[in-house]
Amino acid sequence: MTERNEVAVARRWVVKVGSALLTDDGRGLDEGVIARLVAQLAGLRQRGCEVVLVSSGAVAAGVVRLGWSSRPSALHDLQAAAAVGQSVLVQSYENAFKAYDIATAQVLLGHDDVIARDRYLNARGTLGTLLGLGVMPIVNENDTVVTDEIRFGDNDTLAALVANLIDADALLLLTDQQGLFNADPRHDPAAELVRQCDVHAPELDGMAGEGGALGRGGMVTKLRAARLAARSGTETVIASGREADIVERVTAGEDVGTWLRTGKRPQNARKQWLAGMVRVPGSVELDDGAVRVLRESGRSLLPVGVRGVQGNFQRGDMVACRDGSGREVARGLINYSAEEARRLQGQPSSAIEGILGYRGDDELIHRDNLVVL
Ligand SMILES: Nc1ncnc2c1ncn2[C@@H]1O[C@H](COP(=O)(O)OP(=O)(O)O)[C@@H](O)[C@H]1O
Numbered sequence: 095m096t097e098r099n100e101v102a103v104a105r106r107w108v109v110k111v112g113s114a115l116l117t118d119d120g121r122g123l124d125e126g127v128i129a130r131l132v133a134q135l136a137g138l139r140q141r142g143c144e145v146v147l148v149s150s151g152a153v154a155a156g157v158v159r160l161g162w163s164s165r166p167s168a169l170h171d172l173q174a175a176a177a178v179g180q181s182v183l184v185q186s187y188e189n190a191f192k193a194y195d196i197a198t199a200q201v202l203l204g205h206d207d208v209i210a211r212d213r214y215l216n217a218r219g220t221l222g223t224l225l226g227l228g229v230m231p232i233v234n235e236n237d238t239v240v241t242d243e244i245r246f247g248d249n250d251t252l253a254a255l256v257a258n259l260i261d262a263d264a265l266l267l268l269t270d271q272q273g274l275f276n277a278d279p280r281h282d283p284a285a286e287l288v289r290q291c292d293v294h295a296p297e298l299d300g301m302a303g304e305g306g307a308l309g310r311g312g313m314v315t316k317l318r319a320a321r322l323a324a325r326s327g328t329e330t331v332i333a334s335g336r337e338a339d340i341v342e343r344v345t346a347g348e349d350v351g352t353w354l355r356t357g358k359r360p361q362n363a364r365k366q367w368l369a370g371m372v373r374v375p376g377s378v379e380l381d382d383g384a385v386r387v388l389r390e391s392g393r394s395l396l397p398v399g400v401r402g403v404q405g406n407f408q409r410g411d412m413v414a415c416r417d418g419s420g421r422e423v424a425r426g427l428i429n430y431s432a433e434e435a436r437r438l439q440g441q442p443s444s445a446i447e448g449i450l451g452y453r454g455d456d457e458l459i460h461r462d463n464l465v466v467l
């Protein structure tokens with residue numbers, strides 16, 4: 095068993111492909127790279143893994159499709175290019191995945207979708223459903239509407255947030271270098287590849303440099319992304335998308351690229367992250383049965399087990415769950431507003447539609463979004 099076994103056991107993957115790799119030295123999409131990548135991702139799926147693809151390349155593809163000679167600098171031109179190029183990009187992927195009988199889904203996310211908790215739950219639900227359906231989600235930033243202040247800019251950060259969102263076991267950042275070197279190899283020919291390191295090791299900060307002409311963030315954002323991904327216990331590997339069979343080799347646990355180790359089990363880390371959320375605008379009081387079920391069987395909280403609702407909160411807010419004596423037994427992200435929760439308390443989930451007039455989630459708080467204290 096190699097040390098990379100912790101990577102090889104990963105079943106849920108986020109694979110991110112950067113512009114530097116995809117875009118044929120700025121001349122548009124490199125269809126050869128896309129075809130090879132898609133073949134490998136189809137293979138990963140065949141081996142029983144779930145995959146979400148985060149792909150850059152919209153702006154570069156749009157610039158070429160519009161017949162422009164270089165990447166513009168004005169925001170609206172960049173957004174127009176992204177809108178045009180995104181169609182080209184997903185069309186290329188859809189064509190390529192079709193050969194493997196895999197349907198694709200375009201998922202465009204912005205900052206609010208992964209930070210605001212109601213949208214967070216929606217994005218999480220949709221991605222989970224797509225994975226369950228065997229579809230390949232292809233994620234990019236919603237470049238057309240984001241403004242400078244709130245854009246991720248680089249897709250490394252977006253990929254890490256997607257990894258948090260779906261509790262990915264591992265994140266693979268494919269770029270144009272073999273991995274993270276101890277200095278930028280473009281400027282230092284003696285630079286050596288870091289094969290593995292604790293993701294939080296401070297010495298990594300001095301090694302990671304800026305990106306090239308095409309990519310946006312360089313290794314700085316890849317390192318930051320690996321640290322973000324570690325919050326949900328996700329292991330990160332940075333590797334070269336130019337190397338043959340790279341996806342297969344990384345996912346099989348071969349010692350290739352740079353492995354940034356989290357050193358923590360996924361579930362614990364995600365729960366720690368949830369537990370660390372500071373704003374708790376309300377609480378629900380549970381009956382004894384619900385307290386027992388949460389404590390002993392780690393199940394979801396259903397409306398039927400709730401006796402009272404305090405405070406004012408929205409869907410997606412963190413809410414404390416208290417026992418009859420007011421002691422906090424758990425906390426989690428709630429699926430309904432305070433006003434709705436008040437109407438649902440004590441009721442069976444089958445009554446939700448009749449009470450609210452729409453069919454929401456069966457659970458008040460799903461067990462994946464619940465931390466028992
Ligand atoms: N320590 C380092 N090790 C490897 N690459 C580095 C390092 N520091 C900076 N880089 C640069 O980061 C670039 C990859 O990032 P980037 O251009 O943003 O690509 P992508 O589009 O794949 O995200 C590499 O081409 C490399 O020149």
Ligand SMILES: N[C@@H](CCC(=O)OP(=O)(O)O)C(=O)O
Binds near residue numbers: 111113150151234249
């Ligand atoms: N959303 C942008 C990608 C931003 C970008 O270049 O990211 P990356 O190459 O991953 O650093 C696009 O599709 O053009």
